[in-house]
Amino acid sequence: MRTPRAPKHLSRESKRLWRLVAPRLQPEGLPLLAEALEALDRSRQAAELVRREGLVLNGKPHPAARIEKEARSLFVRCWKALGLDLPPDV
Structure with a gap:
């Protein structure tokens, strides 16, 4: 099955992470990945x-x-829920 493209509204950096991570996930994990990258x-x-x-x-x-802190916390929670290690540049 082909991995869907990253959501268009994501930043260039988040699209790069999508391309690296999305192929390793089950399709049901993709909405959580999108939420994580939006938070990032x-x-x-x-x-x-x-x-x-x-x-x-x-x-x-x-x-x-406060927005930065809450968004970063959401990113980390989503990322861990996907069973992923945090990227070094985050």
């Missing part, structure tokens, strides 16, 4: 925003810092 992209986007704007915004913790 969200985490990276939030991290970039915090990097540009700083950890504190208007005297309060930057909201993107």
Whole structure:
């Protein structure tokens, strides 16, 4: 069976991970892989925003810092649920 293409909205890096991981999964694992990679992209986007704007915004913790933490946690949970080792660049 041919592995479906990565969802179009994923980043280039996440599409690369999809191509590496998806062929090793059963078809029912692909939605969880997509969720994991969406969370990874969200985490990276939030991290970039915090990097540009700083950890504190208007005297309060930057909201993107929490988004980054929660998205990274979701990525790790999904990745482990798939029985995968975390990639070294994550």
